[in-house]
Amino acid sequence: MSDDCCKSGFSWGGKPEGTESTIAKNRTYVTGTSKSAAVLLIHDIFGWTFTNLRLLADHFAKEANATVYVADFFDNEVISEETMDDEAKRTAFDLPAFVGRNSKEIRYPEIKAVAQALKAEYPRVAAIGYCYGAWACLQLGADPSLIDAISVVHGSLCTNEEIDAVKVPVQVQAPETDPQWTPEIREYANKKIPELGVPYDFVYFPGLMHGFAARGDPEKKIEKDGLERAKRSAVNFFNEFLH
Template sequence: MSSCCKSGFNWHGTPTGSESKVGNTNTKAYVTGDNKDAAVMIIHDIYGWTFPNLRLLADHFAKEANVTVYLPDFFDGEVIPPDTLTDPEKRAKFDTMAFIGRHSKDKRWDQILEAAKALKANYKKTAAIGYCYGAWACFRLGADPSVIDAISMAHPSLVEKTEIDNVKVPVQILAPEHDPMFTPELKEHANKVIPTIGVPYEYVYFPGLTHGFAAKGDEKDQKQKDGLERAKNSAVGFFKEFLHSS
């Protein structure tokens, strides 16, 4: 993963949800919203389930898309302090690749799948949205319509072409222009392959923006603020369409 994955900005605001667990699993989660029929699972980036920006996004999704949102802990309690985003010394000391080694796909997939199945057992319709690290898991979940009804992702990381090829549910990709993780080659592959699979597909392009903007963009920069709000609104519209239709 690129160093851009640990760069960004902290947002202002206070999350309004609570901490609980995902269904009958032992996985802790930030939970917000009260819809009994539709749920969204946020699969976090490397900053984990306590990252305030993602909790604020969860609150927005719950209110604006009328869903119950779960932001589970898929890193076994390991949390990167949010001020690592803005502290150059802490960013330099943080070993991204060692972190990813501790939380590789092989080590985290079973827990993510278990959480998705637990939500599906309790809600009529479910979706997942992944930010950076979380995107590969969304694609894997999307290979089985019995597990998830729709998947969205922003500036995907660690995604393989075969994971794109196997998707079988509606897909949304929120893609910035500049992204060393979701490369031009992967973008081209997604845009060629997914339209041939026969599932609804929405590719939302953000010119001038970079990897991480949807979860860590600078609110004080108008272009980034407009982009992160557009990404949020796009996800809300996607959830409304595929979680509340008959």
């Protein structure tokens, strides 16, 4: 993961409407009242307490008629949201060391356990992952017994092999400029996924950069329009494959 694009951004403000609970031994934010459909929102590096992601979860709960979970997959470690707009804090934050503490090998068993718990409770379950969370969605998508559909938003740490293994409907939301979901992996996904025999929704955002859908600046029209379109695209995808 490259440093600055994953650590910078804007806090949207607002007050999340859900509650905090636990699922599969992980603390989680829960919002929504659906008994038939759930969404697992897998967070970026700012973790399960990140206000922007909780606000997105509230939106998905309402617009996609789902109960949405934002579980803690960083073992209680929380990065201050002030890091996004504080250059000194961004510089001090060691992203490679953080990713090492939260590697795929360490975190995927927890993520899988939460997905299993949701699937035991809800007839239909989807997952959406932002930045760090995207690779986990791809891995979940290799097992239809765990998940019914996945959405990957400006993904990080994703591999061709993870794309190859997907067996459920998949959505990819990709900005024009992204050092993580690179032009090479974007081209690979756009070629490979249609060959897998699963529904594929590719949503492209010209003029935007990595992080826009979770940390974009709502005061800039192009970024506000992009993050609103990203929300609508995810809701449409959930409504199609959860109901």
